Amino acid sequence: MRLHRNLCFAVIDGLTLIFNEGKYADKVIQQLLKRDKRWGARDRAFVAETTYDIVRWKRLYAEIADVKEPFDRDNLWRMFAVWATLKGIKLPDWKYFEGTPLRKIKGRFDELSKVRKFKESIPDWMDEIGRKELGDAVWTKEIAALNEQADVILRVNTLKTTKEKLQTELFDLDIETEFLNNYPSALKLKERANVFSTEAFKKGHFEVQDASSQLVAEFLNVKPGMRVVDACAGAGGKTLHIAALMENKGQIIALDIYQNKLNELKRRAKRNGAHNIENRVIDSTKVIKKLYDKADRVLIDAPCSGLGVLRRNPDAKWKLQPDFIEKIKNTQQDILQQYSRMVKVGGQMVYATCSVLPSENQKQVDKFLTSDTGKSFIFIKDKKVLAHKSGFDGFYMALLERKN
Structure with a gap:
């Protein structure tokens, strides 16, 4: 591979924004x-891919390059040189790469x-919490x-088409896909491609959604005609899946504390042809209280550390901090206590996260079930999805039922 100056400059500019200004990598x-x-x-x-690669391996590459944060542009070029060397890419004779110690880079890589914590390029605290919990x-x-x-996994929108x-x-556009066993609505791309520019996407024939995430709506046991509450809907990936499973029959109430996310859900629902979704922003506790004892199904896709994704x-x-995980556990329990009250007698609820930590998952469910509110629920089943076993994102989901 030959390196092109303008492309490399774009990568360095992107890394400056991500590492030094705290911008989100996907937006950059x-x-x-x-x-x-x-x-x-x-x-x-x-x-x-180069930007994501260097972000992913930041700690390892910085250690090999012997540079410390905040990274100036020279530091970032050194990290770039480490990336290229480890990929077997010949460095051009640009001033940024003068004196790059190729053999030393490979030696340090083998050592680290x-x-x-260096090999997997993670902060000390993350390595410690992962080891302790798993x-x-x-x-x-x-x-x-x-x-x-x-x-890249697609979820086929069965309101408009079939797998x-x-x-x-997509095959007619030279985009090859394959079915995945045990994921009824999923298509996996054989090679990465820009699917968002396709007519199929614009017509709402699919959404991009990881296979593990697709398990959550299925876990909720929804049926056409039910009243379902998606309590932490966000931009609505799982809401839209629920709408498809309900065949547009019944009512889905999508709740979130952020109006802008619900606006995005509204736009996506229109493209998907999902007509049974009503958006409500949680701007006071009244919004939740009005729904007490009214829902056949409640999905709590709880805010979490996101360690599974x-x-x-x-x-x-690099953005996540250990104190955030402690705070989010309190939030998760508060949400379980409040939002579970929307489930009517005989109804069911799914608590889900995209974390792999038991303290955010089954331990939260156990704690809830022994509380006063939780005593009226019974545990039906749960599913722990680990990335190294599934090949997809790490997820957790638990199904609970409200007793008579």
Whole structure:
């Protein structure tokens, strides 16, 4: 591979914004890709994937390059040189790469790869919490899986098409996909492609949604005609899946504390042809209280550490702080206590997170079930999804039923 100066400059500019100004990697990359209209698919892929790669391995590359934060541009070029050398890419004779110690880089890599926190490029506290909660052997496998690039998985919108029809439609555009066993609505791309520019996406024939995330709506046991509350709907990935499973019959009430996320859900619902969704912003406790004892099903896709989705959000490794995890556990329990009251007698509730930590998952459910509110619920089943076993994001979901 030959390095092109303008593409490398784009990567360095992106890393400056992500590492030094705390910008989100996905937003930065979206902007970078608009920089030059002459860039082809390969150029855009280089900018996006190289930026993500260096973000993912920040600690390892900084250690090898012997640079410390905040990184100036010279430091970032040194990290870039480490990335290129380890990828086997020949460095051009640019001033930024003068005196790059190629043999030393490879030697340091071999040395640091013996220590998990460097090998997997994670903060000390994250390595400690993962080891403590999952055990050494499982955490070693799990964090390695969470550092792999995520596959692109589509969820077929069955309100508008079928898996077979969508597969054919994409095949005609040279986008090859495959079915996944035990994921009824999923298509996996064989190679990465820009699916958002396709007519199929614009017509609402699919959403991009990880396979593990697709399990959550299925777990909720919804049926056409029910009244369902998605209590932490966000921009509505799971809400739209619920709408498809309900065949547009019945009522879905999508709740969130952020109006802008519900606005995005409204836009997506229109594209998906999902007509049974009503959005309500949680601007006071009255919104929840009005729904007490009214829902056949409640989904609590709780805010969490997001440790299960590091593959698609590698910059979260550097933004997340240990005190946030402690705070979010309190929030999770508060939400369970309040929102569970929307489930009517005989109704069911799913508590879900995109975390792999038991303290955010089954321990929260156990704590809830022994509380005064939780005593009126029974535990039906749960599912722990680990990335190293599934090949997809880490997730947790528990199904509870309100007793008579």
